[in-house]
Amino acid sequence: MSPKAREALQRAQIVIGYRTYIELIGELLEGKKIISTGMRDEIKRVNRALDEAMAGQKVALVSGGDSGVYGMAGLVLEMAAQRNIDIAWLKDKKEGNSDVLLEIIAGIPAFTAAASLLGAPLMHDFASVSLSDLLTPWEVIQNRIEKAAQGDFVIILYNPKSKKRNWQLSSAKEIILKYRKPETPAGIVFSAMREGQKVNISTLSNMDSHDVDMQTIIIVGNSTTFQSGDFMITPRGYLEKYK
Amino acid sequence: MSPKAREALQRAQIVIGYRTYIELIGELLEGKKIISTGMRDEIKRVNRALDEAMAGQKVALVSGGDSGVYGMAGLVLEMAAQRNIDIAWLKDKKEGNSDVLLEIIAGIPAFTAAASLLGAPLMHDFASVSLSDLLTPWEVIQNRIEKAAQGDFVIILYNPKSKKRNWQLSSAKEIILKYRKPETPAGIVFSAMREGQKVNISTLSNMDSHDVDMQTIIIVGNSTTFQSGDFMITPRGYLEKYK
Numbered sequence: 496m497s498p499k500a501r502e503a504l505q506r507a508q509i510v511i512g513y514r515t516y517i518e519l520i521g522e523l524l525e526g527k528k529i530i531s532t533g534m535r536d537e538i539k540r541v542n543r544a545l546d547e548a549m550a551g552q553k554v555a556l557v558s559g560g561d562s563g564v565y566g567m568a569g570l571v572l573e574m575a576a577q578r579n580i581d582i583a584w585l586k587d588k589k590e591g592n593s594d595v596l597l598e599i600i601a602g603i604p605a606f607t608a609a610a611s612l613l614g615a616p617l618m619h620d621f622a623s624v625s626l627s628d629l630l631t632p633w634e635v636i637q638n639r640i641e642k643a644a645q646g647d648f649v650i651i652l653y654n655p656k657s658k659k660r661n662w663q664l665s666s667a668k669e670i671i672l673k674y675r676k677p678e679t680p681a682g683i684v685f686s687a688m689r690e691g692q693k694v695n696i697s698t699l700s701n702m703d704s705h706d707v708d709m710q711t712i713i714i715v716g717n718s719t720t721f722q723s724g725d726f727m728i729t730p731r732g733y734l735e736k737y738k
Numbered sequence: 739m740s741p742k743a744r745e746a747l748q749r750a751q752i753v754i755g756y757r758t759y760i761e762l763i764g765e766l767l768e769g770k771k772i773i774s775t776g777m778r779d780e781i782k783r784v785n786r787a788l789d790e791a792m793a794g795q796k797v798a799l800v801s802g803g804d805s806g807v808y809g810m811a812g813l814v815l816e817m818a819a820q821r822n823i824d825i826a827w828l829k830d831k832k833e834g835n836s837d838v839l840l841e842i843i844a845g846i847p848a849f850t851a852a853a854s855l856l857g858a859p860l861m862h863d864f865a866s867v868s869l870s871d872l873l874t875p876w877e878v879i880q881n882r883i884e885k886a887a888q889g890d891f892v893i894i895l896y897n898p899k900s901k902k903r904n905w906q907l908s909s910a911k912e913i914i915l916k917y918r919k920p921e922t923p924a925g926i927v928f929s930a931m932r933e934g935q936k937v938n939i940s941t942l943s944n945m946d947s948h949d950v951d952m953q954t955i956i957i958v959g960n961s962t963t964f965q966s967g968d969f970m971i972t973p974r975g976y977l978e979k980y981k
Contacts, residue, residue, distance in 0.1 A: 497740060497846060561850045569858030569974055576966045584968055601854035601931075603740060603844050607804045611844035615812030619874075620882055622865035622891060630975030631862075635890070639863055642889030646882040648865060688844075723819045725827055731812050732873030 512557030561604040609684035609712040614726030622648040644674040652713040755800030804847040852927035852955040857969030865891035887917040895956040
């Protein structure tokens with residue numbers, strides 16, 4: 496957690512978040528009003544945060560990783576637009592003119608935390624795709640995986656599997672295999688930087704034989720990525736100029 | 739800077755980095771040996787860091803943003819492999835068996851810092867492309883921009899322009915314009931979270947008319963990205979299920 500996030504929590508009167516995240520920051524929450532809800536209650540949490548902020552409260556809405564990467568920041572702005580709430584940047588200090596003043600605090604995204612545990616897989620261009628087809632049609636996801644593979648991007652896969660979604664990862668694998676060797680390194684990181692963390696360097700062809708879930712990030716190397724010891728490395732150049 | 743990075747700096751006896759970054763963390767460096775060099779001396783810095791580590795020194799090699807995202811982490815591993823240095827993860831505590839023990843510390847990448855200043859442009863799948871053709875042939879870069887545009891990824895452009903490279907951004911714009919509307923929001927962030935920071939929400943068709951340089955990150959929205967007030971927003975779903 497960045498010092499800036501910690502400061503924002505200290506300033507907050509109310510802290511709202513998904514139960515698991517609230518538990519992770521328990522020691523910072525003393526004396527504050529806590530509103531924690533279950534996994535699929537994002538809309539409820541955001542509306543509650545907006546309501547409390549409009550009532551004059553200082554609210555911190557907590558996200559895992561970076562709030563701006565598949566996180567809650569966007570939902571706050573979407574719901575504010577939908578509800579016609581006048582929202583402005585806190586830094587602009589338009590207090591009095593706006594209903595809600597907002598600050599978005601960047602964090603360490605789960606995929607860069609995962610990368611730091613694998614070695615250096617993100618030294619070159621990368622594309623991130625969420626395999627969750629709850630809010631995105633599978634055809635859109637499928638097309639993205641195909642284009643990312645064609646572009647020789649390092650590919651980050653978010654939400655590879657859940658209890659109800661069990662075939663998407665194997666399907667993604669088949670698409671990428673059309674363009675990359677089966678032995679391409681694929682890093683699998685479960686629960687990066689949290690309790691129960693597991694790190695594994697596998698291959699593209701085996702990546703769907705591991706135990707993965709919604710807490711897992713998979714990073715598939717590009718055509719130049721290699722494994723050296725316990726490290727997964729994507730060279731920074733295609734020209735190898737520095738040799 | 740994360741507390742983990744700060745701790746690592748405290749433990750270090752020698753701190754090595756690009757001059758500008760060393761200056762940014764001046765107050766943390768008291769009593770340490772400092773080795774700072776110019777912009778194109780990456781290889782020299784890495785070799786020096788490896789040499790000092792092999793001599794038994796505790797070395798911190800400093801990167802801007804996240805050391806794993808177009809940063810120095812990969813170069814350390816590449817040079818160690820090239821020099822046949824036996825390198826292992828610090829956590830494995832193989833002291834005595836390995837020449838060098840390494841820890842890679844994730845940070846806040848420049849592009850998520852930039853995103854947090856623009857609103858929430860990264861709520862959906864994104865692709866990051868560096869426009870620097872110093873170590874990558876332009877055909878590879880061009881193909882990536884094309885595929886990222888075809889995949890309707892939010893597109894992050896690193897290194898849009900330098901003194902010697904002045905046409906790549908306009909060329910990238912032309913490629914993306916084949917697939918996206920000219921009025922697609924494009925966020926331009928100069929020197930995110932540092933002195934002189936500038937934030938601008940422009941459009942795809944105008945993004946190359948701004949003053950940009952190597953400190954600038956550009957984020958081009960996907961087909962659903964919109965601007966609302968001073969915020970750039972990519973909706974999290976294509977299905978708009980929650981409405």
